[in-house]
Amino acid sequence: MSEIIPIFRALLRSKAGALMLLIQIAITTAIVSNAAFIINDRIQYLNTETGYPEKEIFSFSISSFGEINDLSVMLEQTEETIRNIPGVINASLVNAVPVSGSGSASTFGSQPSSERGEEIRAAYFTGDEHILNTLGLSVFDGRNFEKNEVVVGTDRNAVAQVAIVSKAFIDQKFPEGNGLGQTIYFGNDPLKIVGVVEEMVGPWLKDNQAQNVVIMPIARADKQQKFIVRAEADQRAAVMRQIDDILLAEHNKRVIMFKRGMDEAKDNYNASDILMLRMLVVLIVVLVLVTALGIFGMTLFNINKRTKQIGTRRALGARKSAIVKYFLTENSIICISGMLIGSVAAVFLGNSLMTRFSIPALDINYILTTAVFVLVISLVSVIFPAIRAANIAPSIATRSI
Template sequence: MKDFTVILKSLWHSKTSPLLLVLQIAVTFTIFVNAVYMVMQKHEKVTAPSGVNEKQVFSLFINLQETGEARVAEFEQAIRDIKGLDSVDNAIPVTSVPLSGYGRSVDIGYGPADEDKLTSSGYYGSNYDSLDTLDLQLVAGQWFERSDVSHSFFGARSGGKVVISRALAQTLHPDNWRDVLGKTLYVHNEPQQVIGVVDDLKAVWSFWRLFEHAVLSPTFEVRDKVGIMVKAKPAALDQAMLDVKGLLLMTPGRQIDKLKPFSQIREESYRTDVAELQTLQLVLVGLLLLTMLAIFGQARFAILKRRKQIGTRRALGANQFQVLRYYMLENFIVTLIGVVIGILCAVLVNTQLVSYFGLAPVPADYLTTGAVIILFAGQCAVFQPAWQAARVSPALATRSV
């Protein structure tokens, strides 16, 4: 307690250096806490499950050469041929491929008019086998019947059935997402009955704010160029890709595009996010190091100025531990003041970010954890100068007067 009073008087006497350090710590804390929260959100995004069996699934696009109903038969035969391969477990036609950037979105609402629109969603048209091929997890309701499957040349037929992602159900019914079951949704202005909810399925654009909204329809579209997703048998992904490619190229005029394992699609989709995450992490480390250097420099400068005082105190009986404790406590007080000011600034800055950019507010535990990290970093930075001060010889300090 005696040291505490002396330290406060000393800091008040030489206000400039401590004040500058307090301001730097406050600014560092404000930036640090908000940046850490952004890093954690970005990390959660790039590591979140896609809802798809990423180890066994791959996708590709092929051209169809027939016209009209003959094109439908050509597409269905291609799917059957792929499913017949020894290395393949299942295969489905798709209108969109998750995370690939290839696909489309649809408006969602409880009526056909523009004012009835509630949100938007990624759209997937496929067939009965999409549950097994993608390894989706049905968490409510039921899956399609085989008799529900149909084809079209664009979009789902009116009066059909759909299964939606849980994130979309929660958006439509925040209080109880299961209430969406049995309701008639207008998907791209066409009425569709919601019969089931899958746990997780992402849209095709990782940067989209409605990335977790998805609608699945048992309607596959037949065009000049069509998409296929294939589930390989366990540990046979590479072989299945080779087998499918060889099979399809046996057809004269067949073209194959974007043949990729889903793991590669995911990596390419999140490449920018991963780069941003790594950059933010480096900025955080650099920010902490700069702050520690500032604390180290200020402490070392203060100790060099007070060598005579340290020597005198040692001559009067102060031991090394007491001197070390004094400078560690002094730094703790300065850092704590900076952290308290930083907490206030961080809250104000985050409030503005939430207001203007719609970001989520920083949880209180981030402020607490950030305060502990900054205080610990400050103690680490000041330890070496404080230890040097503790080792000052009383005789050497006296001779240096």
């Protein structure tokens, strides 16, 4: 403790190098703590369960051409053809594909929208009575759609009368727990809630209300039509390979496009987040290495600069441990000062990121953990040069005499 003041004075006499290192440690503390927090937040997001057996499901779009007598009948036949392919569990027409980044959303209220009541935003899917099984879902409260409840046809003004919703939606809409059997409004159209699914997400995983989902029994026929198919996990690839030939044999004036597995669609949707994670990891590694090398280099520079001084101290009886302690103490003063400044900067940076990019507030534990990590790295970086300094022979001090 008695050496702190002399060490501090020595740093003030050659403050340029110490100041640069202090700033470097401060920047490392601020950036690494926020980067580590963002990495953890994104990893939790990427590992969020969607509720779907992603490796069993794939989707594709069909564009039909030519004269078609009854589009609804043809698409129902197509659905049945897909279900009869060996390895297929179920199939359904849909308006959008979950976790794909593309879909539809609306507000659902307890009153018609014309009456401006309280509304909750949710993604919505449309499909027939097979959609739940195709998505690998089941109701835990209530029931599935019945066939006579499915609105089939090309009329875009036709509306459903019932709906199945996610637990997250019904808990938010009816927190008192009596949502099953209640009526919600899609615009001015009433929908009776007949079933609740425990867990499912909409097309946008990054949405704050991604788990608010409403499914309506509508099999709307269109010449541009989406299908989802669920197959046995080990048969999915085989089904995907042969489905083009099977469907073109049924009707050759159609084009099958955008065929991909749900897990692939999810990976494509999350590609930017995965790239960001990799970049942040590289940034952390580079910053830590640069900081460690900076500390190592500055310590070596100080040793070369103070060789005779160290030799003199050794000649006057200073122990090797005292020399090592001197450099560790000097480094700790710089490091702790940098960490304090960096911790304040980390808070400001975290608040700025929260405001600009809508990420959660920085957890103070990440700052503390980063500070401890930086301190350990700095001590490890200085220990070997310090040991080298301690081994300087006392005769070095008398060579120029």
